Amino acid sequence: MFSYCTDPSALQGFEWLSCYLTTGKHLGFYASFGTVLLLLAITAPVALAMGFGGAVAARSSILPLRWLGRAYIAVVRGVPDIIFFLFFVIALDQGFEWLRHQVKCPDWDQPIRQGNDFVVCAAAKLPLSSSPQWVHEVYGFSLAVLTFAIVFGAFAANVLYGAMRAVPRAQIETAEAYGMTPRQAFRRVLVPQMWVYALPGLSNLWMVLVKATPLLFLLGVEDIVYWARELGGMKTGAFSYPHPDWRLYYFLGLLVFYLLLTRVSEVALDRLMIRLSHGQATLSGEQQRKASALDGAA
Template identity: 80%
Template sequence: MFSFCTDPDTLDTARWFACYLTSGKHMGFYASFGTVLLLLAITAPVALIFGFGGAVAARSRFLPLRLFGQGYTAIVRGVPDIVFFLFFVIALDQAFEWLRHKVKCPDWDQPIRQGSDFIVCPAAKLPLGNAPQWVHESYGFGLAVLTFAIVFGAFAANVLHGAMRAVPHAQIETAEAYGMTERQAFRRVLVPQMWIYALPGLSNLWMILVKATPLLFLLGVEDIVYWARELGGMKTQIYAYPHPDWRLWYLLGLLVFYLGLTKVSEVMLGRLTTRLSHGQATLGGDAQRKVTPA
């Protein structure tokens, strides 16, 4: 990056580090922090949508839909989430390929499972065998996002279902007395009010989601843990920047990153609680009313 970086062997310590920390591989490492933040930015809203769908399904009058909603929220409780992560990534991949196989190669006569192999016709492969590298990487990332969204959607569904039940029932009755249909009352009264009741659960969930991001590494995405292990490993003299095993320091860096992320989230969520409490019939809302004169 700097002009004096051409021959690292001759540099003094400060310059050596300046060159070392701006090498091409380190840029990849810094970019992977972006990957983690991108995952959080995509997963959180998608999981919320899944959760909302699950909660609405669990309240439904239609029995199969209700059973589906309740089953979805119930199943993730008793099982370690990492099992889901490992399961869904392969299962989703195979499900997509199988569907494409059914559509694209209807006249394929061999079985898909041959012993220990899962074989679909070449046209149904995901991503296609001749696809460029970035397609493979984003497909992997997309699968990871979907998996995260399914697992965290179930937890969000649980939280939102509870929040919907916490909204005082009299409010909905009032809305109906004003002539609103059930659907209108749901949209205009229940949904705007449920967030304050959902917030403690959702903030807890956000903290868990933040702390779940290193699992990306297990799903085969080149995330910060991957880079920290890659860069920190011992480098011999054949590398431009030889150094002993520094993985400990890289991982300490990650630890600080996560602690910082937790702290920032705590502060932001605290502010959000204050805002959402405004005018609500809760202890927090009452306290605000007493401080600010009407």
């Protein structure tokens, strides 16, 4: 990185530390923080969309759709996250390759399951062996995002389902009495009001999602936990920058990062709650109304 970093063995003090912290592996470590934030930025809305779909299905008047929505919520919530992550990534990968195999290699005459091996033709592999490294990384990250979204989407569906039931039924009946169709009442009355009931549960779910991001390490993605373990481990004289076991300091840095992230999340969610509660017939909304009335009287 710096011109004086050509001979690490001749460096001491600040110069050694500045060269050590700007190696290619450390740049990968810094980029992995962006990987975690990108995972959260993509997974949160996708999981929320899946949760909304699951909640709508769970309260549907169509029996098979209602069974499907409730089964999705019950099955995913009933399986420990770590087991689901380890199983589902493999299942998704093999499922995609199996579908590609059926399309690209219809003349294949060998069994796909050969003992403990899953064998498909070369054209069906995902990604292809000839693909550049970034394609392999994007594919692995995409599988991780999809797995996170499915798992946390089930929890979001349960929260949203409860929030929909918390909206007073009288409001829906009033909307229908004014001539709204059930679909219009759902879109214009139920959905806008359910968020104030759902936000506390969704806030907790967001915090759980933040704390679950180290599971990326188990899914083969080079995240901050992977790099902290690799860089913090003891390095001998065989390495350019030998040092003792510094994992404590690296993981302490991760602790500070997650504490800051959760604190920023708490502030943002509190402000969002205040905004959603404005004008609502809830305890928070009533407190805002009383505060506005006192300010006006003063």
